[in-house]
Structure formats: structure tokens, C-alpha cells
Amino acid sequence: MPHEVLSPPADHDVPEIVLEYPDNRLLVELCGEFDRNLSQVEHALHLQIIRRGNQLVLMGEPQARLKGMEVLDTLYLRLEKGQHIEPGDIDGVLRMGQQPAREAGNGQMEMFASSGVEIETRKKTVRPRTDAQKSYVKALFDHELAFGIGPAGTGKTYLAVAVGVNMMISGHVDKMILSRPAVEAGERLGFLPGDMKDKVDPYMQPLYDALNDFLPSKQVQKMLEEKKIEIAPLAFMRGRTLSNAFVVLDEAQNATTMQMKMFLTRLGEGSRMVITGDRSQIDLPRGVQSGLREAESLLPGVEGISFNYFSAKDVVRHPLVARIIEAYDAADAKSG
Numbered sequence: 001m002p003h004e005v006l007s008p009p010a011d012h013d014v015p016e017i018v019l020e021y022p023d024n025r026l027l028v029e030l031c032g033e034f035d036r037n038l039s040q041v042e043h044a045l046h047l048q049i050i051r052r053g054n055q056l057v058l059m060g061e062p063q064a065r066l067k068g069m070e071v072l073d074t075l076y077l078r079l080e081k082g083q084h085i086e087p088g089d090i091d092g093v094l095r096m097g098q099q100p101a102r103e104a105g106n107g108q109m110e111m112f113a114s115s116g117v118e119i120e121t122r123k124k125t126v127r128p129r130t131d132a133q134k135s136y137v138k139a140l141f142d143h144e145l146a147f148g149i150g151p152a153g154t155g156k157t158y159l160a161v162a163v164g165v166n167m168m169i170s171g172h173v174d175k176m177i178l179s180r181p182a183v184e185a186g187e188r189l190g191f192l193p194g195d196m197k198d199k200v201d202p203y204m205q206p207l208y209d210a211l212n213d214f215l216p217s218k219q220v221q222k223m224l225e226e227k228k229i230e231i232a233p234l235a236f237m238r239g240r241t242l243s244n245a246f247v248v249l250d251e252a253q254n255a256t257t258m259q260m261k262m263f264l265t266r267l268g269e270g271s272r273m274v275i276t277g278d279r280s281q282i283d284l285p286r287g288v289q290s291g292l293r294e295a296e297s298l299l300p301g302v303e304g305i306s307f308n309y310f311s312a313k314d315v316v317r318h319p320l321v322a323r324i325i326e327a328y329d330a331a332d333a334k335s336g
Contacts, residue, residue, distance in 0.1 A: 015059060016057050016058060016059045016065070017057070017058040017065045017066075017068075017069055018055055018056075018057050018058075019055060019056045019057075019058065019069060019072060019073075020054060020055045021054055021055075021056070021076060022054070023080075024054055026076060026079045026080065027054055027056075027076075029079055029084075029085065030072065030075055030076055030079060030085070031051060031056075032085070035051065037075070037085060037087075037090060038051070038056075040087060040090050040091075041068055041071055041072065041090065041094070044091075044094045045060070045064045045067055045068050045071075045094070046060060046061070046064055047059065047060040047064050047065065047068045048060060049068065056072065058072075071090070071093050071094060074093045075089070075090065075093060083125060088129065088316065089127065091129055091316065092127055092128065092129030092130075092316075095129055095130050095131075096128070096129070096130065096131065096134070117134050117137050117138060119137065119159070119162045119163055119166050120166055121162055121165045121166055121169070121213075121214035121215065122165070122169060122214060122215045122216060122219065123213065123214055123215060123216065124213070124214065126158075126159065126162040126214075128155075128159070129155070129316050130154075130313070130314045130316070132150075132154070132308070132309070132310050132311070132314045133154070133155055133159060133310075133314060133316075135308060136148055136155075136156070136159060136308040136310075137159055137163060139306035139308050140159070140160060140163040140272070140274060141163065142306070143272075143304060143305065143306040144267070144271070144272055144273065144304050144305075145264075145267065145272075145273045145274075145275075145304060145305045145306070146272075146273075146274050146275070146305070146306040146307075146308060147252075147274075147275050147276075147277075147292075147295070147296075147299075147305070147306065147307045147308060148160065148274065148275070148276040148277075148308050148310070149276070149277055149278070149279065149292070149296070149307065149308070149309050149310070150278065150309055150310025150311060150314065151278055151280060151310065151311070151312060151315065151325045152278055152281065152315075152317075152321070152325070153315040153316060153317035153321045153322075153325075154310035154311075154314040154315055154316065155310075155314070155316050156276040156277075156278075156310065157206065157207070157210060157248070157250045157276050158210050158213075160248045160250075160274040160276060161176075161178065161207065161210040161211060161214065161248060162210075162213075162214055163246070163274075164176045164178075164246035164248060164272075164274075165211070165214040165215060167246050167272065168228070168246060172246075173244055173245055173246045173270065173271065173272065174228070174244040174245065175227065175228045175229065175230065175244070175245045175246075176228070176229045176230070176245065176246045176247075176248070177229075177230045177232070177242055177245050177246070177247045177248070178204070178207040178211075178229070178230070178231045178232075178247075178248045178250065179231075179232055179233065179234050179236075179237060179247070179248065179249050179250070179263070180203055180204060180207065180233065180234060180249070180250045180251050180254075181233065181234045181235075181251060181252075181254040181255050181259065182203045182233040182234070182235070203233065204231045204232075204233075206250070207231050207248075207250060208220075208231065211229065234249065234255055234259055234263060235259075237262065237263055237266055238262055240266055241266060241268040242266045242267060242268050242271050242273075243268030243269050243270055243271055244268070244269070244270040244271060245268070245270075245271045245272075246271070246272050246274075247266070247267070247271060247272065247273045247274070248273075248274045248275075248276070249263055249273070249274070249275045249276070250276050250277075251276070251277060251278075251281075252275045252276060252277035252291065252292045252295075253277040253278055253279055253281060253282045253283075253284075253290050253292045253293075254277075254282060254283050254284055254290070255290070255291040255292065256284065256288055256289070256290075256291050257289050257290075257291045257294045258291070259291055260291025260292065260294065260295055261291070263275075264295070275292070275295070277292040279292065279293065280328065280329075280332070312325040312326045312329065
């Protein structure tokens with residue numbers, strides 16, 4: 001078990017909290033190379049964290065100290081369970097609203113994992129990093145058809161592919177089908193060389209990238225050859241019935257209304273379908289209505305369908321991305 005609190009956090013006159021961890025090896029991993037994990041927590045919470053042997057001293061405002069204690073306790077518990085810590089994990093713990101790490105008076109640890117959501121894949125365990133992501137992941141497991149709508153960088157596609165891999169390796173579905181409309185993003189790419197796969201692969205690369213994050217590359221290649229994983233443009237879905245499959249339509253804002261209806265009606269027995277999109281990045285020709293917008297207006301309230309929305313505060317890429325999105329949203333609001 002981790003430490004006791006040597007300086008009672010409830011006493012706001014005490015300028016610091018001293019945390020003691022019993023396992024020096026885990027403490028080294030908790031701190032990170034050159035204490036970079038501690039630096040990330042310090043920067044986010046405006047704290048000062050000093051390492052003294054197997055103790056960490058937290059100095060700062062009372063609420064910041066308590067939050068820092070919760071974050072460090074949560075990360076240490078993960079290390080005790082044999083899990084590793086990455087910068088994204090720290091960011092997720094900082095963002096998510098957690099309950100206090102200790103019971104008042106006895107210093108016992110609360111297990112955060114009981115209320116957490118984790119997605120196990122072959123290569124890594126994926127955890128939601130915001131409350132919106134957590135609700136989205138739950139919807140992917142609980143609904144046969146789920147929409148994830150919001151700006152770039154909020155994890156819509158990444159989490160959908162992670163859940164699909166999880167459901168496939170656990171036997172809930174037989175295969176994964178990942179699709180995108182092959183629409184150029186405001187550019188004219190000309191005639192691409194090669195066969196059909198060579199021509200469409202550039203549009204599908206983000207889906208390949210996500211898969212390779214969750215499965216060994218050789219396994220991805222084998223599953224692609226065996227058609228257990230299919231990556232195809234939206235136009236290739238016409239006429240098919242997709243049964244016992246986890247199906248993802250990415251960049252759905254670039255599907256026309258006819259394409260969206262076609263895709264939605266491909267859902268077969270034992271399948272799950274996820275549709276992701278960003279309404280601010282529609283690349284369809286002027287005057288062509290987005291199928292995602294129409295689906296949003298027609299399908300809310302239909303039993304078995306979930307709509308999940310993200311905002312700039314859910315962006316989990318570089319912090320600057322969130323600020324860029326907020327600036328564009330503010331400009332759109334003024335012009336609107």
C-alpha cells in the first residue's frame with residue numbers, strides 16, 4: 001500500500017503535504033525520467049513538488065495540494081497494478097473529476113479504478129481522458145449505433161477503433177470495418193498512381209495509424225489479409241449487409257445525405273456501428289448537404305442510438321490545438 005499523509009491535508013494552516021511511498025522502484029517510475037511526470041503535475045496545478053528520498057513534498061495552495069495528492073495517488077495505484085504511466089495518462093487523471101484519494105481520518109486509499117473506464121487492447125490499455133470521452137466510450141459499449149461529434153483532436157475515431165479492437169479480440173464481433181468518404185480536403189490531388197488500394201490508402205491512413213497503436217503490426221497485416229479488418233471508402237459499402245462486425249464511419253461530415261442513409265441501413269445482426277464527424281470541417285462541394293447534419297436532425301430519440309458531443313475542452317492533442325479551435329469558434333459566432 002502507498003503512504004500515509006504526514007502533514008494533515010485538512011489543516012489549511014499547514015503549507016505542505018508530505019507523501020511517503022514504500023516502493024522506491026515504483027516511486028522512480030512515478031516521478032518519471034528527470035522528474036518529468038512531477039513537472040507535468042506541477043505545471044498543471046501550479047504546485048511545487050520536492051522529492052526527498054521516498055517522500056514527495058507538495059507545496060502550494062490548499063486545493064492544489066489536495067488535487068496533487070489525488071493525482072499522485074491515482075498514478076501510483078496504476079503502477080502497483082503493473083501498468084505504465086505515459087504523459088497522456090497524467091493528463092487524463094488531471095482532467096477527470098476524481099473523488100478524494102483517502103478516507104478522512106484513516107489515510108486509506110480509495111480505488112479509483114472501480115468507477116473508471118478502461119479499454120484493453122493487444123498493445124496498450126486506453127483510458128478516457130475527459131468526462132465527455134468517458135460518456136462516449138460507455139455509449140460505444142452500450143448502444144448498437146453511436147455518434148461522436150466534435151472538433152479534431154478529441155479522440156472520437158481513436159477511441160472508436162480501440163473499442164472495436166477490444167470487442168473483436170474478446171469475441172463479441174468477428175471483424176472490424178473502418179470506412180471514410182474519399183473527399184479531398186479543399187485540394188486537388190490529381191490522379192494518384194497504382195491500383196485501387198494505392199489510390200484510397202492516403203484517405204484511410206488515420207485509420208491504419210489507430211490500428212497500429214492497438215495491435216502488433218504483423219497482426220494488423222494478417223487480419224487485413226484475412227479480411228478480419230477491412231478499411232474501405234464509403235462508396236464501397238453499397239449493397240452490403242454488415243453482420244457480426246464493429247463498423248466505424250470516420251469523417252462522416254463529408255458523407256452526403258444519400259451516402260449516410262445507405263451506410264446506416266447496412267447494419268446487420270450482431271453488429272455495432274460508430275459514426276464520427278466534425279461539423280466545422282465539411283469538405284463537400286458548395287450546396288451539397290452533409291449527411292451528418294441531416295442524421296443529427298432526424299435520429300435523436302430513436303431507441304438504440306446515442307449522440308455524444310465534444311468541445312474544445314476535450315481536445316487531447318497539443319494544448320495549442322484547443323486554443324486554435326476556440327479562436328475559430330469565436331470567429332464563427334461573431335460572423336453568425
